[in-house]
Amino acid sequence: MVNPKIQGREYPPTAPYLVGREKVREFARAVQSDSPLHLDPEAARAAGYSDVVAPPTFAVVVQEATLAQLLADPEAGVDFSRVVHGDQRFSYTRPIVAGDELTATLTIAAVKQLGGNSMVTASSSIADVSGAHVVTAISTLVVRGEDA
């Protein structure tokens, strides 16, 4: 069972993640996009961006370091082998663009127990080098109970 006391816990900001152009292209190909905005810097510049634009779910790459913090927290009691991804949301202030240097700060928004399972809502606020908000990535993780 996940420790209900971690509700409200905020973890230290992650080390800065530098968004690379080739990483954005690699991710875009992996999610089967052929939009020139993700692949072609010239097309992205013509649309008013400084470089290629990341697909909306790219923020998971930056969020991942925060989920690693949660899994590594001995007080949280999250057993990775029992985790199922329940839902996911990304709320953007602006798109992620290659060249961004992003830092993520995780807050545990909620811990609920439901039918032998634990549901953890992990909210990672991602900001750029100026400290301005870019996107919040919210995951609900279902941690199956020992009997489930």
Next chain:
Amino acid sequence: MTIAPEFENLTVGDVVAERELRFTRDSLVRYAGASGDFNPIHYRDDVAQSVGLPGVLAHGMLTMGAAGSVATDWLGSAAWVRDYQSRFTRPVPVDAREGASVTVTATIAAIDVEARTARVDLKVVFEGATVLGKAQLLAAFA
């Protein structure tokens, strides 16, 4: 390339994009590398079966990401994505030989004229059943 949509021409209920996505083991390995999600249930049948699954599954985030691409490839530079959410309601097993085919249908579900936003709902179906719940993408137009 398709012609970029114009906000003024959108109508609630319009199907704006449809695509059949093909997932193979190759797609899953590619997504694992791109995303950093190396959970072995997405590339090893023995590990998947040891935790009670029929075999290797697609990453939920791959399905969500590729479904989102159907909408964003249609939007092009006409809009950017302010919000995108989904529930993972059913797994997508990916057979080693056959892969898996998933159909995505993008429909305009709501329009906010003041905010110049359109909500695009994504219906994602594998073998006759939806695999993503409440898959909604909010597009902000210039």
